[in-house]
Amino acid sequence: MLKTFSIGGVHPPENKFSAGSKIVALPLPKQVSIPIAQHIGAPATAVVAKGDKVKVGQLIAQSSGFVSANIHSSVSGTVASLDPIMDSTGYKRPAITITVEGDEWDETIDRSTDLKVECSLTAEEIIAKVGQSGIVGMGGATFPSQVKLSVPKGKKAEVLIINGVECEPYLTSDHRVMLEMGHELMVGIQILKKALGVNLALIGIENNKPDAISHLAQIATKYSGIEVHALKVQYPQGGEKQLIKALINREVPSGGLPIEVGAVVHNVGTAIAVYEAVQKNKPLFERVVTVTGKHLATPSNFLVRIGTPISEVIAAAGGVPENTGKIVNGGPMMGKALNTIDAPVTKGTSGLIAFPAEEAKRKEAQSCVRCAKCVSVCPMGLEPYLLNRLSQKKMFERMEHEHVLDCIECGSCSFECPANLPLLDYIRLGKAEVGKIVRARKA
Amino acid sequence: MSSVVLYTVLMLSALGVISAVVLYFVAQKFKVYEDPRIDEVEAVLPGANCGGCGYPGCRGFAEAFVKAEDISTLFCPVGGNDTMGNAAKILGKEAAAVDPMVAVVRCAGTPEHRAKTNAYDGAKSCRIATSLYSGDTGCQFGCLGLGDCVDVCNFDAIYIDEVTGLPVVDQDKCTACGACVKACPKFIIELRKKGPKGKRIFVSCVNKDKGGVAKKSCSVACIGCGKCVKTCPHDAITLENNLAYIDFNKCKLCRKCVEVCPTNAIWEVHFPARKPKVEDETAQPVSES
Amino acid sequence: MNKLLAVSPSPHVHSGESVNKLMFNVVLALLPALAVSIYYFGLGAFVVTAIAVVSCLAFEFLIQKYLLKVTPSISDGSALVTGLLLAFNLPSNLPWWIIVIGALVSIGIGKMSFGGLGNNPFNPALVGRVFLLISFPVQMTSWPLPIESRAHYMDALTGATPLALVKEGLKGGQTMSTISEHIPNNMQLLMGSMGGSLGEIAAFALLIGFAWLLFKKVITWHIPVSIFVTIFAFTGILWLIDPAHNADPFFHLLTGGVMLGAIFMATDYVTSPMNPKGMWIFGIGIGALTVIIRVWGAYPEGVSFAILIMNAFVPLINTLVKPKRFGEEVKKNG
Ligand code: SF4
Ligand code: SF4
Ligand code: SF4
Numbered sequence A: 001m002l003k004t005f006s007i008g009g010v011h012p013p014e015n016k017f018s019a020g021s022k023i024v025a026l027p028l029p030k031q032v033s034i035p036i037a038q039h040i041g042a043p044a045t046a047v048v049a050k051g052d053k054v055k056v057g058q059l060i061a062q063s064s065g066f067v068s069a070n071i072h073s074s075v076s077g078t079v080a081s082l083d084p085i086m087d088s089t090g091y092k093r094p095a096i097t098i099t100v101e102g103d104e105w106d107e108t109i110d111r112s113t114d115l116k117v118e119c120s121l122t123a124e125e126i127i128a129k130v131g132q133s134g135i136v137g138m139g140g141a142t143f144p145s146q147v148k149l150s151v152p153k154g155k156k157a158e159v160l161i162i163n164g165v166e167c168e169p170y171l172t173s174d175h176r177v178m179l180e181m182g183h184e185l186m187v188g189i190q191i192l193k194k195a196l197g198v199n200l201a202l203i204g205i206e207n208n209k210p211d212a213i214s215h216l217a218q219i220a221t222k223y224s225g226i227e228v229h230a231l232k233v234q235y236p237q238g239g240e241k242q243l244i245k246a247l248i249n250r251e252v253p254s255g256g257l258p259i260e261v262g263a264v265v266h267n268v269g270t271a272i273a274v275y276e277a278v279q280k281n282k283p284l285f286e287r288v289v290t291v292t293g294k295h296l297a298t299p300s301n302f303l304v305r306i307g308t309p310i311s312e313v314i315a316a317a318g319g320v321p322e323n324t325g326k327i328v329n330g331g332p333m334m335g336k337a338l339n340t341i342d343a344p345v346t347k348g349t350s351g352l353i354a355f356p357a358e359e360a361k362r363k364e365a366q367s368c369v370r371c372a373k374c375v376s377v378c379p380m381g382l383e384p385y386l387l388n389r390l391s392q393k394k395m396f397e398r399m400e401h402e403h404v405l406d407c408i409e410c411g412s413c414s415f416e417c418p419a420n421l422p423l424l425d426y427i428r429l430g431k432a433e434v435g436k437i438v439r440a441r442k443a
Numbered sequence B: 001m002s003s004v005v006l007y008t009v010l011m012l013s014a015l016g017v018i019s020a021v022v023l024y025f026v027a028q029k030f031k032v033y034e035d036p037r038i039d040e041v042e043a044v045l046p047g048a049n050c051g052g053c054g055y056p057g058c059r060g061f062a063e064a065f066v067k068a069e070d071i072s073t074l075f076c077p078v079g080g081n082d083t084m085g086n087a088a089k090i091l092g093k094e095a096a097a098v099d100p101m102v103a104v105v106r107c108a109g110t111p112e113h114r115a116k117t118n119a120y121d122g123a124k125s126c127r128i129a130t131s132l133y134s135g136d137t138g139c140q141f142g143c144l145g146l147g148d149c150v151d152v153c154n155f156d157a158i159y160i161d162e163v164t165g166l167p168v169v170d171q172d173k174c175t176a177c178g179a180c181v182k183a184c185p186k187f188i189i190e191l192r193k194k195g196p197k198g199k200r201i202f203v204s205c206v207n208k209d210k211g212g213v214a215k216k217s218c219s220v221a222c223i224g225c226g227k228c229v230k231t232c233p234h235d236a237i238t239l240e241n242n243l244a245y246i247d248f249n250k251c252k253l254c255r256k257c258v259e260v261c262p263t264n265a266i267w268e269v270h271f272p273a274r275k276p277k278v279e280d281e282t283a284q285p286v287s288e289s
Numbered sequence C: 001m002n003k004l005l006a007v008s009p010s011p012h013v014h015s016g017e018s019v020n021k022l023m024f025n026v027v028l029a030l031l032p033a034l035a036v037s038i039y040y041f042g043l044g045a046f047v048v049t050a051i052a053v054v055s056c057l058a059f060e061f062l063i064q065k066y067l068l069k070v071t072p073s074i075s076d077g078s079a080l081v082t083g084l085l086l087a088f089n090l091p092s093n094l095p096w097w098i099i100v101i102g103a104l105v106s107i108g109i110g111k112m113s114f115g116g117l118g119n120n121p122f123n124p125a126l127v128g129r130v131f132l133l134i135s136f137p138v139q140m141t142s143w144p145l146p147i148e149s150r151a152h153y154m155d156a157l158t159g160a161t162p163l164a165l166v167k168e169g170l171k172g173g174q175t176m177s178t179i180s181e182h183i184p185n186n187m188q189l190l191m192g193s194m195g196g197s198l199g200e201i202a203a204f205a206l207l208i209g210f211a212w213l214l215f216k217k218v219i220t221w222h223i224p225v226s227i228f229v230t231i232f233a234f235t236g237i238l239w240l241i242d243p244a245h246n247a248d249p250f251f252h253l254l255t256g257g258v259m260l261g262a263i264f265m266a267t268d269y270v271t272s273p274m275n276p277k278g279m280w281i282f283g284i285g286i287g288a289l290t291v292i293i294r295v296w297g298a299y300p301e302g303v304s305f306a307i308l309i310m311n312a313f314v315p316l317i318n319t320l321v322k323p324k325r326f327g328e329e330v331k332k333n334g
């Protein structure tokens, strides 16, 4: 029996069409628009002005707090404007638009492809470097990584967990990264271990990626204290709490952080970014993006500069097919539907999925038949049918009592509901309201 | 045998008497003195328990009303001046008359003026849609038409027009309780003075984008050109964040601003129709500022 | 790209599961038992089932369309299932008009008066059955004899159910060993060769249905298994204490409505608890009540009553018994 988490879970069709496509660098766009809020936390502050010349990797917006992240230019050229642009939610948000001229990198970046294994920095220096390089969680959560590496006083990290699960259907960027950049990943993990002061790292990979498992297991033997674990395919195993439960059988307490059970979780993409930042002095300005869809001409994995318009990325994979009904930024379970493909790729864009029109629309909701399927699939042990009802009735106090704040918004409940109820829509609404109430109480 | 029955009956009776006495004293001790006028005030209130006054239910309002030194800050929008007068009489006070108010929807973005840019397919709730994205048109400020305001109205005073997709307030039913104002995540509904015979003038737009951007997403948007501000002889209009706002306390209903607005974003309701000549002028396209 | 892109909150994919499919699978799971029933009771079984199904569908349609004025939802299959289950709970010689009354009570009172599918506290088919049992006790307890009654409908030869035989026998001062000469042995019971409601007799066919429901993930095993375990353990203890005056546990499991009730009636979505812990409580309650009614009560059979009684406790169970929350244990320890 392969390991997995214990409560709930679903198994949506995997549809990993792009799993066999090698990562290809996308040609440079003519213009990029780099939002200054690409991460969870305070938006960065722009440090360039209109007309400034910038190089690839140059700092263009400065982190503005503990939970915030630096932003670097992904291209070389001239700052064309600092006006807000429409981001993927349709709201106009501040961004730095740069007209691309050539491809001139900052001289301090080591552009060679040689593997650099030794790292002489101390833990503090590593964490500072990660912060300077603007690294955020690459799985889509975009939480600033240096915050996660700074273990709070009184807590102790015991084990580093590397998330190579990629439990979202369709997405393959982590899979390709593990296959093509295995050694860089290992060195990145060693650096993260050093930063955290732990001796053991566990890489969790779902069993639908046997090539990545065997490849990494084999090279892991060359590094000390790294274990590769195959996990049963089960969504949402990539959720931090689920992954910790699956790998070390500890449950993060309700409302708590992984560090409370001695674990710190980072995504494989993040570990690579850390390698590049620390060993090659290369800040985070590009990422691997899966572009896929059942009816897309060539499902691909691209290395994309941050700020590239989504439309260009999709064009490189054969363009948006005729009968496309929906385009999702991220995975199909937790990603966000786009209302415009002119929005830019950001640090959190792990994939772009085009759905044909017939799969784009939800089916009509019926009334709840109380089949309890939502209860049995909820990985947090909640009762989605009840939360849904309470939220519609605006009974937020009761929702708090029913642990709505534990909901990880994985969508398993809506996925499974035979009555097609938009459970998570209402649960998310209630969760936000309860969050407000709780914050008001603390203040 | 009979003695057993007798004892049982005696025991139970004694127990009953003791508990009754204890309960009586407890009740006395914990009895809260309640001003009888609270009940009287509550009796004259409409009993809608809508919360429009800012208190949880009519009883809460009655308590606050009786306790308050100064009743001028308290008002039941549902009952209006009559109710407030009656309630004040109970306390031997006088209630200052307040202008009747009505809910006003400040968005005119019908499908004809504001093209759809995508198709929303989530749960039918403005709040959910807002937390997801900017909306299904180019205007990120405008009404979503999913009816959160309609859901909260206790008086059946607001409905979504099927053709325009926008909410419409029935001014005869609206009690100005403000529930819809609070419910709208886009802050589109405002309580404004009902006006003499329902005559009122307001900017029917909440778009804060710059003129060109606003105009592109909606043909009847306020473009912040400031013409109305300059025209208003009573200083009633202010311009902030590319959006004009008419202060209903200063507005004298002269209708001049309505004429000059290049996008027809200023609405006048319940006025007699204008001569056609003026309408032609208002239709003139004007360059953006 | 001429059409507008759809925008909705996540998730963007769905399992494809639907209420129709679930109900359809319940119907499929009931078919083996129906086949056995038609084998034993022939014409009668067929006629009773047809009348029950058609009248349930008709009442659902008429009530929704003309009384409640909503779009009829008979296509979701729940009325079909109610009809089948109602028929399964009736003797195969029941006059047609009684069946129609049963259907009206099931759909009209048991389901629609509470607000339709999803809101009814009691299993509609059982409401219909119990109503009939109380109103027409004679017709509802004259059971056609299997095999002999094949070519008959209302004029079928009748006899008592094994449970009634045991109850009568024990009351008359007989011991189990003498009674057992008149009742079918456990193997015959498993194959369904006994008098009884038309759908409850064939334990093996109902178990095939159970397997299908589990395989299709329509239900979970908790409720049926907890009922079986409770009945088996409870009657087993009684039997061990006094084998002369108590039937053996296999007899209790295989006769009467235990299989039908545990697999198809107690697992009704709407009227059963929402999480495994609650399901165990519910199942144990049904099992215990069934045995109590059978052994000490006035009726020879108690499954229907037991389920209805426990149905009444479901809201309470749902409020008090919560699923195991993630991170809960740790919180207690720390
Ligand atoms: S899965 Fe859907 S139908 Fe089933 S109980 Fe949950 S909300 Fe109700
Ligand atoms: S979205 Fe929340 S309630 Fe729904 S299954 Fe996931 S954790 Fe449970
Ligand atoms: S329209 Fe708005 S203000 Fe008027 S009664 Fe309804 S909810 Fe209250």
Ligand code: SF4
Binding pocket: B105, B126, B142, B143, B144, B145, B146, B147, B148, B149, B150, B167, B183, B184, B185, B186, B187, B188, B189
């Ligand atoms: S006015 Fe506000 S609440 Fe009402 S439909 Fe429009 S967006 Fe929704």
